[in-house]
Amino acid sequence: MSEPIFREAYGRIVATLIRLTGDWTLAEDCAMDAVEAALQRWPRDGEPANPGGWLMTVARNRAVDQLRRAAVAERRLRELAPLEQPRPEPEGDDRLRLIFTCCHPALAMESRVALTLRTVAGVPTAQIARLFLVGEPAMAKRLTRAKAKIAQARIPYRVPSGPALTERLPGVLAVLYLLFTNGYDSSPERADEAIWLVRLLAQLMPDEPEVTALLALCLLQHSRRAARRDEGGELVTLDAQDRSRWDHAGIAEAVGLLAGRPVTGPYAVQAHIAAGHAIATDFAATDWPTIAAWYDQLARIHPSPVVEVNRAVAHGYAHGPAAGLGLLATVREAVAGYAPALAAEADLTARAGDPAAAAGLFRRAAELAGSDAERRALRKRAAAAGQLALGDAE
Template sequence: MNEPVFREAYGRVVATLIRLTDDWQLAEDCAMDAVESALARWPRDGMPANPGGWLMTAARNRAIDQLRRATMAEKKLRDLALLQDPEPAPQGDDRLRLIFTCCHPALATESRVALTLRTVAGVETAEIARLFLVSESAMARRLSRAKAKITQARIPYRVPSGPALAERLPSVLAVLYLLFTRGYDGEPELAEEAIRLVRLLPAEPEATALLALCLLQHSRRAARQNETGDLLTLAEQDRSLWDHAAIAEAVELLGGSPVTGPYAIQAHIAACHATAPDFAATDWPTVAAWYDQLARVHPSPVVEVNRAVAHGYAHGPRAGLKLLAAVGDAVAGYAPAVAAAADLTERAGDPAAAAVLFRQAADLAGSDAERRALLKRSTAAG
C-alpha cells in the first residue's frame, strides 16, 4: 500500500476510534486490522477512490465486533454505529486532540515523541526503536507505559483553549520540531509527516512560525546531497533544485506572523538563506543580528555555535573564532562546533590547522555522509 496513504489514514482512524471508545489499544488494533485487510484486498481489487474512508469503515466495523464480543458499554456501540460518515471529525479535530494528548507535559519528552510517531504518524514500533537506539521490546514497553499514564492520570483527550493552550502549545511544538529534525537528518518521510501535523495546529504565531521554518529547511532537501550521497554545504548546493513554492509559502507566512519566539527567529534566519540568489549574496549582517536575538531569547551552546559562524561571515573569521572560544567546554565533542572552528580557521588563513580540525570533526560525526564531507574538507584544506 502507498506509504503516505497509510500514514495519513492511520492517524485519522486511530484518533477517531480513541475519541469514540476511549480505548487506545482497541483503536490501534482495529486500525492495524484494517490496514492488513487493505494489504490483502487492494492489490487484487484495486485501491478504492477514498482509501481513508475505506480504512475508517473497516476499522470501525472491527471495533464494533470486538466491543460486542466483549459486551462493552452500549453507549460506545451506539457512538460507533452512529458514525455514518467514515471520515473523522472535520478540520482534523480528532488528530489535534491526539497530538495534544500525546504531547502532554506529564509525559517525558522522549515518550511524547515516540507516542506521537506511533499513534499519530503510524510509524512502526521497530522503526521508532531504531531512531531512539533501543530494542523494539524496550520501545514497546515505553509506549505501553506512556499510554497507561495517560489513562491513569486521566489526561483529557482534547485541544485546550485560552491560557491552557498557551501553556501546552510549546510542548507540542517542541515534539513536532524534534520529529521534523529527525526527518531532516535522514528520514524525509518523517520531515514531511511533521509538516503535515504542524499544519493541523491552531494558527498561533509560534505554530505559524514553526510551519514556515520547517518549509524553508525542507525546501533544500533535493540539493543537500550529490549523486553519490555526499552532503553539500549551502555554498555548494544547486539552488535551482530548491522548492521555491515552499519558500514562497513560508515567506508569506512570516509576513503575517510577529517575531515572538525562537521558531519565528529561526524562520527569519532560514528565510535569509532561502531568498538569497546565491551564497555570496547572503545578508550575513542580518543573519548575525537574528542570531544575537535568538541567543537572548533561547540561549544554548548550539545557538552560540551558529551565532559564531554567522558573525564569522558578517564580521570576519576572527570575530567568529572569538565567539566560539567563549562557549569552549560547553560544545566539546560536538561535531558541528569543531567543524565551525575548522571553517573559521581556514578562512582566517591557517589551512594546516583547519585540516586537523576537520579530521577531528569527522571523527565525531554522527553519519557516514557527514564524515565523508568533513574528510573532503580536510583534504582540501591540507
C-alpha cells in the same frame, strides 16, 4: 504498501479510533492489523483506489469486532455502530486532538514528544529510542506509562480553549517541529504532514505569532529539500546548492507570513535566520551580519550549546573566522563529541588559513557523524582540505 501511504493513513486511523474508543492500545493494534491485512491482500488483489479509506475501514471493523468479542458496554457499541456506514467527520482533525492530548502538561516533555511521534506519525519505537538516546525497551516502557497516565488522569481528548490553550502551546509547537525535523531529510512526506498540521494550528490560532513563525520556519527549511542532495544522493552544503531548485513559492509565502509580525519567541528568530539565507541570491550575497545579530538574540532568549555553535559560524562569516573560533572556544566542553561543532571548527580553521588542521577536524567530525551521508560529506571535505594543505606545502 508504500511508505507514504502508511504515513498518511496510520496517524489518521489511530487518532480517529482513540477518539471513538478511548483505548490507545486498541487503536494502535487495529491500525497495525489493517496494515498487515493490506500487505497480505494488496499484492494479490491490487491496491484499492482509496488506500487510506480501505485501511480506515478495516481498522474500524477490527475495533468493532474486538469490542463486541470483549462484551463492551452497549453504550460504546452504540457509539461505534455508525462506523459501519459512511458519515461526515467531526469538525477539525483528530490528529490535532491527539497531539494536544499527547502534549498535556501532566506528561513529561520527552513523553509528549515520543508519544506523538509514535501515535500520530507512526514512527517506530526503535527510531524514537535512537532519537532520545535510550534503548528500545526503555522507550517502549515510557510510551506505555504515558498512555496509562492519560487514562488514569482522564485527560480529555480535545483541543483546549482559553488559558489552557496558551499554556499547552509550547509543548505542541515542540512536538510539531520535531515531527518536521524527523522527516526533513529522510522522509519529505512526513515533513509535509507536519507542515499540514502546523497550518491547521495556524488556522486555530491566527493571532499567535509563534505558531505563524513555526509555519514560516518549516516552509523555509523545506524549500531547500530538492537541492540538499545531488543526483547520487550525497549531501550538498548550503554554499554549493543550486538555488534555482529551491521552492521559491514556499519562500515567498514564508517571508509574507513573517512580514509585520512581532518577534516574540525562538521560532520567530529562527524563521528570520532561515529567511536571511533563503532570500540571498547566492551564498556570497548572504547578509551575515544580520544573521549573526539574529543568532545573538536567539542565544539570549533560547540559550543552548547548539545555538552557540551556529552563532559562532554566523559570526565567523560576518566578522572573520577568528571571531567565530573565539565563540566556539567558549562552548568547546559543552559540545565535545558533537559532529556539527567539529565541522564548524574545521570550516572556520580552513578559512583562517590552516587547511592541514582543518582536515584533521573534518576527519574527527566524520567519525562522530550521525549518518552515512554526513560521514561521506565530511570525509570529502577532509580530503579537499588535505589536498589544499599539500598544495600549500609545495
